[in-house]
Amino acid sequence: MTEELTSDMAPEDAFLAQLDVLRHRYLARLPGLVARIADLSGLALETKEREQWREAHRLLHSLAGTAPTYGFTAVAQAARGLLALMTVVLDDPSASFPGPKELDQALERLRQAEAESEPLPNPEGPIIAPAP
C-alpha cells in the first residue's frame, strides 16, 4: 500500500488499509520467525546453551505480544505455551531443560498455528498484495 492509494480515502479507511498492509507483511514473515525460534530452541536444547535459549525466549515473547495485535491469536496462544516451557529454565538456573519430545510438541503447535493463519478479511478496504 502506498500513500497515493490511500490519499483519497476517509481517514479511518486509510488507516485500516495501511494496517492491512502491515498485517500482510507480518503474515509473510511469520514462517521465518517460527523457523528461527525452532532452530534456536532446538540448538539450545542440544547444547544446553542458555544464551541461545534466552534469544529464542526473546523472539517468542515478541511473537506472543505482536501476533495478536495483528489478529493472529492462535499463533500467540501457541507461542505462550512454548514461552512457559522456556521461562522456567531462565527463571531458575537449577531448572532442567524440557525434554526434546515436550519441546517438539510445543513447536509443532506453533508451526501448525502459523500454517493455519490467514489474513483477516477487510471487506471495506482494497485488495492488497503482500509486500515482497
Place this chain on the structure above:
Amino acid sequence: MSADPLRRILLVEDDLDIQAVIQLSLEMNGGFTVATCARASQALDLARSFGPDLILLDVMMPDLNGPALLGAMRQDPDLAGIPAVFLTAKSLDEDPWLERLPGVLARISKPFDPQELVPALLRIWAGRVRDPGSPRP
C-alpha cells in the same frame, strides 16, 4: 490538571513489527508527530533532540530494559520531566511496581487493539495530574 496538548511522542520499542503498528496508529489516528527508535541506547540522544511531550516505552528490550532506561532519563535534567507510558506484555501481577516509577502515567498492555491505542493514550494524557513532587509536566 494540565491543559498541555499531546503532540510529540517518542516511541522506544525494539520489536519493529509492533513499532510499525503503533507508529501508524499514533500518526494516522492521533495526528501526533512520532519519533521511533529500537534500541534503548539510542533513546537518550533522540529524546534530547526530538523533545517529546511523552515517551512510550517498551519494558523488555535487549540492550537495556524500559525501567532502567527511564531511570537514566530521570538523571538527565533535560529529560527528567517527560512523562512516560509503558508498553508491556506482562500482567499487573507480574510488575505491580511499574506504574509507581516516577513520572510513569500508566501501562498499556500488549496485545492491544490498534484502533483503541490513541483513545487510550488520550484518556491517560487527560487524566494526568500535576504533582510538584514528581517529574510529571
